[in-house]
Structure formats: structure tokens, C-alpha cells
Amino acid sequence: MTTSTASDRLFRSLADPTRRAIFERLCREGEQTVGALTAQAEVSQPAVSKHLGVLKQAGLVRERHEGRRTHYSAHPSALVPLLDWTRRLAGFWETRFDELEALLKRMDQ
């Protein structure tokens, strides 16, 4: 049950385009402060902080305190449940395609 709510948080946190953009930037450019992230975002600093909180809960972002400043960094390995899920879905279609292949052969007869 613990893992299920964890993947719920993961899926939901990535459903928002602003959060995805923040996560992508952290992946691309490395560790950043809220201020630096806000400077390039089209939303306010409190909004960025809130998004970071959601990403942190999902395990996608980690924080590091340095004096009064907090640095945020991406933690992409939290995406693993998503990749597993995608692989399973691809597996579903691969199996359907196997059935389709068998059907096409039967249609020749």
C-alpha cells in the first residue's frame, strides 16, 4: 500500500506542466535555489516553492540547506516506478501485436 500511494504522488506530481518544467530544468542544469528557479519561471516564488514541495513529496526533488539558502536538485531515479509502468503497458501492446500477427497469418488461409 505504501508503494501504491508513492506512485500516485509520482504520477500526480508530473501531471502539472509547470512542475514538469521545474523538474526538467533541475535535471538539465543541476542544483538551484528557489530564487534562480523563479527568475525563469512564469509563476511567483511562493508558487514555485509549492511546486517544489509537491516534487519533493514525490521523491523527484531533494533539498540541501546551506546557511539560509536552500538548494534543490533533481532525483531522477524516483522515476523508476513510472518506467516500470510504461514497460508494462508496452508489454500489453507487444502481446496484442503478437495476436495481430497470428490473425494476419490466419487471414491468408
Added chain:
Amino acid sequence: MTEPLSVVVERDFPHPPEKLWRALTQPHLIAEWLMKNDFAPVVGHRFQLRGDWGGVLECEVLAVEPNKTLSYAWNFPSDDAAFNVKTEVTFTLSPTDAGTRLRMEQAGFRREQKQAYGGARAGWEQFFANLEQVLARTA
């Protein structure tokens, strides 16, 4: 912005596009490789895909270009937000020297954002566990 969740599966078939098109668009043939259905290749046509496990997918034809492209909404409506699935499935057929390349893209996965999300469950995992059971039976 790309969709967060999209799945692409491609395969080459040693058959002409016209034949694949029939398998993708004739209800009795669709039933043999995908699910029971009341499909018709008409844009706007609403139909259902019925899984052996009892699940029913609500679908609507979005695009039809004979022997080339077929696209439909693939929805699994549920009051339980965790089970609510809204996606689009697009089949693209391209002729090759040896037959046809079939590309399937299922895109747009996202759950409905509902207030009452309290009892979050592994809806997706349950959904695909069910599909897997079906697949195991049909294998």
C-alpha cells in the same frame, strides 16, 4: 510540452497495409487480437472495447485515413479517480519493401484531478494487473 506518459510500440508485418487496415477496422477481426467491440471506421463513432475481465473501455473514433491512420479515444471512466484513464490511441501504417510498419502510440495518460482523492490506490497497477490476467488467459 510533451505528455508525461506516452507509449509507442512499432512492428514490421509482412503483409500489405490494406490487410492490416482490415484487421484494425473490422469488428470481428479486432475482437480476435484486441477486444470485443462495436467499432465502425467513422469519425465521431462511439464504441466500446470489452475486456474479458469485465472492464469496458469507452472509445470514440477521432481520425480515419484508410490504410494510413486510425485514431481513437481510449477511456476507462470511473468514479474512482485512481482508475480514471483518458488516452488516445493512434495507429499509423507505413508501407515497407516487405509489407507494413505499424506504429501504435498511446498518449495523454493523466488522472482526473479530483478533490476526493483521499483513498488513493494503485489504480493503474490494478488496471494492468487485470489486463495481464486476460493476456495470460489468451496466451
